[in-house]
Amino acid sequence: MPRLTIRHRTDYRYREPVGLGPHRLMLRPRESRDLRLEGIELAVSPTAQISWAQDVFGNMVATASFGAMSDSLTIDSLVTLDLSAEAWPVFPVSASATSYPFRYSDDERADLGALAQPQYFDPDGRLAGWANGFVVGNPTDTLSLLKDLSVGVSGQVSYQSRDEEGTQGPLTTLDRGWGSCRDFAVLFAEAARSLGIGARIVSGYLFNPDGAAIGAGSTHAWVEIYLPGAGWIMFDPTNRSVGGFNLIPVAVARDIRQIMPISGSFVGNSDAFAGMTVEVGVTNETGRLFE
Secondary structure, eight states: OOOEEEEEEEEEEEEEEEEEEEEEEOOOOOOOEEEEEEEEEEESSOOEEEEEETTTTTTTEEEEEEEEEEEEEEEEEEEEEEEESSSSSSOOOOGGGGSSSSSOOOHHHHHGGGGOOSSOOOOHHHHHHHHTTTTSSSSEHHHHHHHHHHHHHHHSSSEEOOOSSOOHHHHHHHTEEEOOOOOOOHHHHHHHHTTTOOOOEEEEEOOOTSSSSTTTTSSSEEEEEETTTEEEEEETTTTTSSSSEEEEEEESSSSSSGGOOOOOOOESSSTTEEEEEEEEEEEEOOOOOOO
């Protein structure tokens, strides 16, 4: 069970003092059977009043409220946790869902709601057609289909880190042939939804012990798929992996725009914003840094 420390620091710079609006912070990892949070320290400068609440998905959200103007803003999070997810998990999918197509129970369909419905406009069914290309038979093995679809994302799209905010729509990602981890996640989730399968987007961090994973050294995004019996299964299309042995979830949502690590506003001249820097590092108990 690795003991991990995550340092996530964000610095904003302004050309002149500005009024800082409330900032929404999603930096606290989601605890589970595989992830035990040992501690979190959140330092904000200038001084802010911090309040905590849970959103509709059960994510922990901190709101920082400021009382003074400033020409800079620093948000520094230090998290310690234990991660015990298995590298090669076995998923106990119910017999009713081992083969695709399958039907969710009425309760599952009601509770999944929008998570099982495409969220992007696709009038010609292009994305659904692309996703159906991975269905090799009727019926076909559900887990094999999802693994093929995840691998198909990275096979179709080249990874390209992108620092600017925002996410491409799934058709844009297919047309361009490149995208960041969050673009991969949106494409995979929408493709699964087009097949009638419930999916939610996840943001968090990547533990990269062997240095081979893509997307380390920054926040990361992936997808969870709901299958009866097994529950929510993690798929990381960027790294063609299944399961959460190296993934540290912070927030889940229907739309990736709902789980930005930091969001907020300022009041000042339109050209007051001078830039920002983000530093993310994951270290194990030996002090080795994984970026």
